[in-house]
Amino acid sequence: MPRSSEAGSPSAALSSKPAIIVHDVVKEFRIKHARTLKEAFVSLFKKQDRRREFRALDGISFEVAEGESIAVLGSNGSGKSTTLKLISGVLQPDEGWVRTRGRVAGLLEVGAGFHPDLTGRDNIYLNAAILGMSKEETDARFDAIVEFSGISESFLDTEVKRYSSGMRSRLGFAVAVHTEVDVLLVDEVLSVGDAAFRAKCNDKILELRDQGKTMFVVSHNLGTVKKLCTRGIVLKGGKVVFDGDIGEAADIVAPPKPKPKK
Ligand SMILES: Nc1ncnc2c1ncn2[C@@H]1O[C@H](COP(=O)(O)OP(=O)(O)OP(=O)(O)O)[C@@H](O)[C@H]1O
Numbered sequence: 042m043p044r045s046s047e048a049g050s051p052s053a054a055l056s057s058k059p060a061i062i063v064h065d066v067v068k069e070f071r072i073k074h075a076r077t078l079k080e081a082f083v084s085l086f087k088k089q090d091r092r093r094e095f096r097a098l099d100g101i102s103f104e105v106a107e108g109e110s111i112a113v114l115g116s117n118g119s120g121k122s123t124t125l126k127l128i129s130g131v132l133q134p135d136e137g138w139v140r141t142r143g144r145v146a147g148l149l150e151v152g153a154g155f156h157p158d159l160t161g162r163d164n165i166y167l168n169a170a171i172l173g174m175s176k177e178e179t180d181a182r183f184d185a186i187v188e189f190s191g192i193s194e195s196f197l198d199t200e201v202k203r204y205s206s207g208m209r210s211r212l213g214f215a216v217a218v219h220t221e222v223d224v225l226l227v228d229e230v231l232s233v234g235d236a237a238f239r240a241k242c243n244d245k246i247l248e249l250r251d252q253g254k255t256m257f258v259v260s261h262n263l264g265t266v267k268k269l270c271t272r273g274i275v276l277k278g279g280k281v282v283f284d285g286d287i288g289e290a291a292d293i294v295a296p297p298k299p300k301p302k303k
Pocket residue numbers: 070071072095097115116117118119120121122123124
């Protein structure tokens with residue numbers, strides 16, 4: 042299988058030490074099979090278990106070097122988010138193993154750790170602590186976090202339950218990108234907030250990549266991933282069907298249309 046020889050950002054020096062190793066990972070989910078009402082009734086009566094194992098990931102393996110930025114592509118249900126959740130530790134594999142090196146932060150569900158009854162200010166400290174930051178580290182970054190989020194001073198001392206969903210996401214994203222991380226897991230995060238904020242997020246992510254952070258990105262936005270990553274993994278039915286140059290990977294998921302004849 043082809044592998045990109047030049048990986049990571051153009052400016053970041055790549056280390057040969059892997060930041061992420063995914064080894065022969067299998068992940069299964071139990072899913073319920075609802076058929077007709079009659080069948081559901083009969084299985085209930087006979088106490089039949091209508092659940093069956095569904096293999097979302099079927100023995101996937103790859104390594105990501107420190108400083109590399111890699112995208113996982115594939116159609117809906119191919120296993121991208123499941124892979125991300127296994128790397129972040131939210132899920133555990135049924136077979137195989139996953140290793141990560143350094144501090145891993147997920148831009149998965151930004152602001153997921155927010156407490157609705159606490160103010161924006163308190164939630165910054167809470168969220169940063171969840172992401173492994175000390176109070177002193179957060180103190181030093183507090184102003185930068187608030188400025189990046191664009192949350193006004195008056196809202197900073199308001200309970201987060203009064204925020205709009207966009208405001209919550211902005212604050213969550215601002216905390217996440219200001220934490221001291223080595224590996225950043227990014228899941229369609231560039232859909233956060235309004236157009237101006239999305240552009241700001243894009244720039245911030247490019248800046249982090251250029252600082253040499255390892256990036257693991259799941260996205261359907263091929264334009265964005267081509268700008269951000271040099272290597273792409275394509276999943277199909279829970280298997281890796283391609284691992285190599287991002288341009289080639291993007292062409293697999295969205296083959297270029299033939300030019301119309303003149
Ligand atoms: N908690 C769960 N319980 C049951 N099945 C699940 C669960 N999570 C994921 N799946 C199934 O596993 C498969 C892979 O899901 P996953 O979310 O990883 O796909 P994806 O490639 O990220 O899709 P999308 O592009 O739509 O986000 C899907 O068929 C999905 O229905």
